[in-house]
Amino acid sequence: MFKSILLASDGSTHSIRAAEKAIALCKLHHAKMDVVYSIDESTSKSDVLTNNSKFEVEKKRKEKLAPVVELLEKEGITYQVHMIHGDPGPSIVAFANKGNYDCVVIGSRGLNKLQTMVLGSVSHKVAKRVQVPVLIVK
Secondary structure, eight states, X not given: OOSEXXXXXXXXXXXXXXXXXXXXXXXXXXXXXXXXXXXOHHHHHHHHHHOSSHHHHHHHHHHHHHHHHHHHHHTTOOEEEEEEESOHHHHHHHHHHHTTOSEEEEESOOSOHHHHHHHOXXXXXXXXXXXXXXXXXX
């Protein structure tokens, strides 16, 4: 049923729990997984200002996803990581809708609590606009 799963991840605790559920789906359906990490404008600016080189910026971003990648490798899941730029909600929706995914898995909360209170959660935006089933993990 689910042969291609998209996991939206930001390295938060909720996204790690979402990764665990996505791994279970992959194992159940013998599926492959894509992991998408959306880098918004403020994060991008901060990364550039606080790091000395492009290499360091990329290294820090990979470190955020390291727990998820470790889980995937430990469980033997075929995966690919995509780092995209833009506001997380719309960026993830666009990425998911352009891809050929059977399901999107996302944590219920991410790293930016202020934005969640003011603008609504990324998971809510994704669930409303993605054209395939969405699993929101608490």
